[in-house]
Amino acid sequence: MRFIQPANSKQDTVLSCYAGIGSRMFFDQYLTNEVSEFLWSEHQLIRELLEWGNFDQLIEGGCGFGRAMQLAIDMRIAYDGCEIVKEWIPVARSRIKDLGLDSNEVRVSFGSVESLEETSLLFTGRPSDSSLILLPFNLFGNLNSPSKCLAGARVLGCAVAIVSFHFDAGTTRLRRQYYENCGFVNLKSEFCSIGTRIVASHGLDSLAYKPETIEKFSYDAGFTRVTHFPISHGTLSLLRP
Ligand SMILES: C[S@@+](CC[C@H](N)C(=O)[O-])C[C@H]1O[C@@H](n2cnc3c(N)ncnc32)[C@H](O)[C@@H]1O
Numbered sequence: 001m002r003f004i005q006p007a008n009s010k011q012d013t014v015l016s017c018y019a020g021i022g023s024r025m026f027f028d029q030y031l032t033n034e035v036s037e038f039l040w041s042e043h044q045l046i047r048e049l050l051e052w053g054n055f056d057q058l059i060e061g062g063c064g065f066g067r068a069m070q071l072a073i074d075m076r077i078a079y080d081g082c083e084i085v086k087e088w089i090p091v092a093r094s095r096i097k098d099l100g101l102d103s104n105e106v107r108v109s110f111g112s113v114e115s116l117e118e119t120s121l122l123f124t125g126r127p128s129d130s131s132l133i134l135l136p137f138n139l140f141g142n143l144n145s146p147s148k149c150l151a152g153a154r155v156l157g158c159a160v161a162i163v164s165f166h167f168d169a170g171t172t173r174l175r176r177q178y179y180e181n182c183g184f185v186n187l188k189s190e191f192c193s194i195g196t197r198i199v200a201s202h203g204l205d206s207l208a209y210k211p212e213t214i215e216k217f218s219y220d221a222g223f224t225r226v227t228h229f230p231i232s233h234g235t236l237s238l239l240r241p
């Protein structure tokens with residue numbers, strides 16, 4: 001299997017976290033009520049964005065088993081998932097096969113959103129200004145280099161939707177509860193100038209960025225417009241080139 005990799009040690013830690021107990025973070029039995037609300041609210045807003053935004057391709061970063069695949073299928077737009085944990089790829093591909101979908105329209109690729117220009121060579125089609133890159137479920141807060149991710153998206157000319165948790169004390173408590181539910185221990189949270197960071201056992205290192213930090217990353221990467229939409233316990237920031 002071909003994989004285009006941003007080689008560095010933090011990336012290795014992210015990988016071992018999500019290939020290990022971090023994979024539980026997607027499963028219903030480990031979600032708290034509040035995180036379920038967050039995900040439901042995220043799902044509803046993405047559906048509205050796809051209906052309203054006239055996109056013809058949805059690119060989902062950190063897609064796992066292809067979380068947003070069904071949404072794209074419902075909207076009749078092309079779907080490309082990308083994921084750094086290789087164990088998820090056959091799981092997602094067997095869903096595509098079971099649903100009898102055409103791999104020219106729905107595809108999941110092994111690669112990183114931090115190397116979007118290269119990873120996109122594996123996609124169903126070249127991303128364009130009518131593609132939406134979705135960074136769901138606080139993925140942006142797990143990246144080693146958010147700037148690299150946005151720089152790649154900017155070169156491709158796509159819109160980007162970043163879904164993040166709030167950074168306030170109440171949401172930090174909810175996040176801690178959720179990570180504990182998943183089996184992480186020795187949690188430490190730190191409120192800092194860019195947001196709230198939680199680190200824990202098994203390599204968990206997750207930042208909930210402040211909206212202004214996301215704006216700064218965005219403008220620095222050359223995006224011209226950022227709109228924030230509220231979701232339950234979080235925000236979706238929509239970036240336009
Ligand atoms: C969507 S994030 C969930 C983050 C978590 N909910 C939190 O609160 O921090 C997890 C998924 O993203 C994937 N992932 C992490 N970094 C990635 C990257 N650079 N490119 C593609 N997928 C990545 C992981 O393997 C995992 O399947």
